[in-house]
Amino acid sequence: MSAANNSTSASDVITYIGVPLAVLGVMPILYNTAVTLVVQSNIRQMLRNSKLEGVTRSDVFNRVIEIEIPRYAIKPCDRLRDREEYWSTSRSPSIIPGGSWMTLNWRKRLIGSRTQRVAYTDQVRQPQAEVAFDDLVSYLLDLGAVPEPEGWKILRSNGLWTPVGWDLMKGPSGQKALSIAPLDDSDGNLSLAIAWSSSWTTRDLDSLPPYWIRLPPPILPLPKYEAAKEVVEGYGGGESTGQENAGELASSRAEESLGKEPEPKGKEVLQSNATIDTVQQQADANSTRAICCHISSEGLVEAIPQADHAQVFPLPEPLYIDHLKASSINLGGVWLASALTAYGVSSNTVLWNYKVPKEIVRLASSPLIPCGVLELLGIVDGSQTPDWGTPDVSGQRSLERLARRSRNHVQVLAREAQLSPQERMKAQTERMARERQEDFEHFMSESAERRRFLDQRRREAFQSPKWAPSLLGDHMLAWLKARHHVPESATVKEATGQALHGIVLNGVFAKKIFTILELWKDWASNAGMRKEDYDTLQADIESFAWAAVLVAVVSQAGEAVEGRLASDMQECLRMWKYVRLG
DSSP states (O other): OHHHHHHHHHHHHIIIIIHHHHHHHHHHHHHHHHHHHHHHHHHHHHHHHTTOOOEEEEETTTTEEEEEEEEEEEEEOOTTTTHHHHHSBOSSOOOSTTOGGGGBOEEEEEEEEEEEEESSGGGOOOOOEEEEHHHHHHHHHHHTOEEOHHHHHHHHHHGGGSOTTOEEEEOTTSOEEEEEOOSTTSTTSOEEEEOOOGGGOOOOTTSOOTTEEEEOOOSSOOOOOOOSSOBOTTTTSOBTTSOHHHHHHHHHHHHHHHTOOOOOHHHHHHHHHHHHHHHHHHHHHHTTSOEEEEEETTEEEEEEEOOTTOOSSSOSSOOOOGGGSOBTTBHHHHHHHHHHHHHHOOSSOOOOSSOOOHHHHHHHHSOOEEHHHHHHTTSSOGGGSOOOSOOOOHHHHHHHHHHHHHHHHHHHHHHHHTSOHHHHHHHHHHHHHHHHHHHHHHHHHHHHHHHHHHHHHHHHHHTSOEEOHHHHHHHHHHHHHHTTSSOTTOOHHHHHHHHHHHHHHOHHHHHHHHHHHHHHHHHHHTTSOOHHHHHHHHHOHHHHHHHHHHHHHHHHTHHHHTSHHHHHHHHHHHHOSEEEEO
């Protein structure tokens, strides 16, 4: 009986104590399994809401969830083809940290994936996207973002040690748009975060993209230069309008692709004349249209005339501009890119993509044109310049000689009146011969003296005080107004826009101005002007005037184009070609 009782006690112990202990031992596993499955479900829901195609795997024993999320390289949508996406925010922004780039719409390309092991949903991080820094900045500028000068300065100075959260760009009302992000997932690259709202977008398709400027058509037409036979030597070898070569090249390539035989020489001449007529007609038509110019870090890269009916960018039929591109052997192209950049600088826009060379800034800010030369050329009056040379007293000497000759003539006539008729006639003949000889000798001596005086005055003019480019531009603008090349109400900047329009459109006009601008460099290198330079200016004062207003605009915008913001942004874009955006 006691053995049975002992057996019952043992089973009771197992039933009432062992089983609960076994259940308690399994409970943590069941709890971890439940929690892991719930967290995995929440993570999958987060990925679906963020439109991410991630792969999740769970380890219920260790309560760890492994997530594999794709990494993308992104690029802004096409401004024209994807208009709706380009100008609007994303309909499904990411709610996962690191996915701020999904606030906007992008073109995406898969470049890999990132694997994470997490235990909770708040540990999930979306891989940052890789984007070209200049594309990102251009896109935000196009939407209406404003660069933050202090942020770019700090970024340039500190690099990757820039404090997290520092603003680089802001919205139109000062909201945070682009800022420094933590380096957790950047692999040593610059890490940025973006924020944008559709209400912040202040621009649209009608606005010119960043780094584009519009040159309005001139109110008063520039002089016409015939397209026939005048080649822009030294500036790319294009025709006078800069477009005939492009037409011939396209025609020859088309014939080669079709397997046609070369046309006879006579037909080539007729086709050449027809091409010239066509180019001239195009130039005449474009002379009344605005021209949109694209400025990159290399200078002018594209110029498109605006059609009469088109207000939406871009505009068709780019102009031939190979002879206008900036290079080490084409100083005119460098001057053009610098003038376009200076012309595009305003209180609201800093066209910082092209960095004006220091040499151009130095030339544009240095006083190189003597005021005496301007007076000799008839550009300014003597009352507008300080005393700089020997005064011209030839008129006073001529009056004195005339008075002296008149007195002598009266005395001679009085003596001749006392002579007999025969003697008087002989005396008159001798007097007239003597006066002719004296007049001839006086003319020769006066001409020689005049030449010596002009040479001396020209040398003194070269040594006269030199005017600053801004003052020179004002006087040149007055000269252009007096000859009805620009309206009376035009400013130096408006005159520059008219000159740039003509340069882009007409190769001969461009060549004339580039020739003067090359002399500008020579005057700085040679420490002054030479007689040959003076003769060149005297032969083409109009081109000198247009060149002077271009230099004046570069001089006036020198601080802006070489300012801290432009310099800092250019240097930052140079240091980081690609950044991580998250």
